[in-house]
Structures are given as structure tokens and as C-alpha cells.
Amino acid sequence: xxxxxxxxxxxxxxxxxxxxxxxxxxxxxxxxxxxxxxxxxxxxxxxxxxxxxxxxxxxxxxxxxxxxxxxxxxxxxxxxxxxxxxxxxxxxxxxxxxxxxxxxxxxxxxxxxxxxxxxxxxxxxxxxxxxxxxxxxxxxxxxxxxxxxxxxxxxxxxxxxxxxxxxxxxxxxxxxxxxxxxxxxxxxxxxxxxxxxxxxxxxxxxxxxxxxxxxxxxxxxxxxxxxxxxxxxxxxxxxxxxxxxxxxxxxxxxxxxxxxxxxxxxxx
Numbered sequence: 001x002x003x004x005x006x007x008x009x010x011x012x013x014x015x016x017x018x019x020x021x022x023x024x025x026x027x028x029x030x031x032x033x034x035x036x037x038x039x040x041x042x043x044x045x046x047x048x049x050x051x052x053x054x055x056x057x058x059x060x061x062x063x064x065x066x067x068x069x070x071x072x073x074x075x076x077x078x079x080x081x082x083x084x085x086x087x088x089x090x091x092x093x094x095x096x097x098x099x100x101x102x103x104x105x106x107x108x109x110x111x112x113x114x115x116x117x118x119x120x121x122x123x124x125x126x127x128x129x130x131x132x133x134x135x136x137x138x139x140x141x142x143x144x145x146x147x148x149x150x151x152x153x154x155x156x157x158x159x160x161x162x163x164x165x166x167x168x169x170x171x172x173x174x175x176x177x178x179x180x181x182x183x184x185x186x187x188x189x190x191x192x193x194x195x196x197x198x199x200x201x202x203x204x205x206x207x208x209x210x211x212x213x214x215x216x217x218x219x220x221x222x223x224x225x226x227x228x229x230x231x232x233x234x235x236x237x238x239x240x241x242x243x244x245x246x247x248x249x250x251x252x253x254x255x256x257x258x259x260x261x262x263x264x265x266x267x268x
Contacts, residue, residue: 001025001079001116002024002025002026002027003027003055003057003083003084003109003112004027004028004084005026005028005034005037005083006028006030006033007214008214008217009083009186009214009217009221010026010081010084011214012214012218013081013083013222013225015040015044015045016218017222017225017226018041018042018044018047018049019044019045019046019047022049022078022079024041024047024049024051025051025052026041026052026053027053027055027084028052028053028055029055029056030054031054034052034054035052037052038051038052051073053066053069054066057084057103057104057109058094058095058100058103058104059094059095059096059108060103060111060265063111063112066112067112071119074119075119076119077116077119077120077123077126078125078126078127079225080112080116080127080128081129081131081225082109082112082113082128082130082163083221084104085104085131085159086100086101086105087101087152087155089152090150090152091146091155099144099146099150099155101156102145102146102155102158102162105159105160105162105163106159106162106166106260107162107260109130110162110260110264111264114264114266117174117179121174121178124177124178124179125178126178126180127179127224127230128170128180128181128182129181129182129183129224129225130164130166130167130183130184131163131183131184131186132163132184132185133156133185134185134239135153135156136157136158136160136164137154137157137160137161138157138158139161139162139165141255141259144259146158161247162256163183164183164237164246164247164248165247165248165249165253165256166253166256166257166260167182167183167235168246168253169254169256169257172235174234175234180232180233181234182224182230182233182234182237183236183238183246185220185237186218186220186221187216187240220238220239220240223238223241235248
């Protein structure tokens, strides 16, 4: 299962998974764009087992429905790729009353992963791969929803650091379960990220011609998701197929986990 799979890195990775013969689940927000991507991936891979599930990851209820829809048809899941991301030029509040970038880039995928843990465990060996960024910023637990002042780069960076901390914390919690959890920084890639990002988005668009292709950007993601060389490796941060140092912090990991459980409505 790949979130944000109708374009960019997500689509490039999903295409490669399908080419390997895997049943590939595309998660997209837009029906038309998702259906186009689905047909293009089928054609490129020669694999008809490419399915489309719709979910707006700014809504936690929609995430719950996504999991329900998946479990109605499938009882196994060997790979979950949390790839979806947005950048917003101004603060947007979701219907759950939360800051949108934090929800889409992190909290919805925290919820999605936790709701699929039983399936991932029963399918072991299985892998979770979180797509993060080198643009990771300090998490302000006193203003997690950025109500005191919004900054697009800070918002995005905070959500990406949350992903990194989540990766390490979940990996520790799943020790010896047969489920590995790693995160990947794909580098600067030509995607639609930043289309709604105001001034920051304009800057991203200007730099896009110098960025690598989605196919190139997906290389490390696909490597971490499928390579035998990564069997049993968990709780790591990868860039260019290599393990790199990451800002893991045990106290912040635990605090973020506790806050995320409360905000997502999970009980543990």
C-alpha cells in the first residue's frame, strides 16, 4: 500500500512494485487522478493487480474508512509506504480542528499504520517505510498546531521530524514482531509538492527544473521497501541507499507518541 500514489515518488515507487509482480494498492485523494495513475501503472507494469482506494488524509475519519475498505478485501499486508505530503502557504485547519500539514504528513499516517499493525504483524515479515525529508525542524509541543504563528517551512519541517521520531519509536515497539520500520529521505525531487504552498511553493516551483526525477527519487524508497539487504533492519534513516544519522530523541519520541495517540483517538 502506497499513500500519495497518483503522482511523484509515490507513483514511481508503486509502478516498480507492480513491475515486481506485487498486488499494489494506490491510496489517492482524487478519484480521477487516482484512476488515471492506476491505468498508467497497469500499462507500464503489465500487472492487472493494481487497486485504487480513496482517502483524504486530512480527515482522520477517512483514514479509518480506508482501513475498513482495505480489510474488507485483504487479510495480508507486507508493505506500507507512508508517502503522502503537502505544503501549505498559510495555516489550514482540518475538520478535526488540527493543523493540516501536521495531519496529512504525519498524524493520519500514524493512525493508518497503527490501524494496520495487526495485519502487518500477521503478514510478517513485513515492512513500513516512511518518506521523510532533510528539512526536519524542532517540534514545539507547546504549540503543536501552530496557533501562535504559522510558518510554512516550520510546519513542514515539524511534520517531517515527527515522522522520523515515529519511525524510531514504532521500530522499538515492534521489536521481534517481524515488522520493520524505516524512514527514507529521497532528496530533492520534481513532484507536485508545494503547488499550494504560497511563497514557499513558488520557490519550490522555481527550483524544480534542477531536481531529480520521481523515478530517481524513488530509488532509495524501493530499495528499503524490497531489498534483501535490508532484511531485519529497523528504526533507521536512509539516504541514497545508505544508513545516515538522524535526530532520534527518546524523550521526544515518547512524548510525541502519547500526544499522537490522544489526537488520533487511539487507545493504548
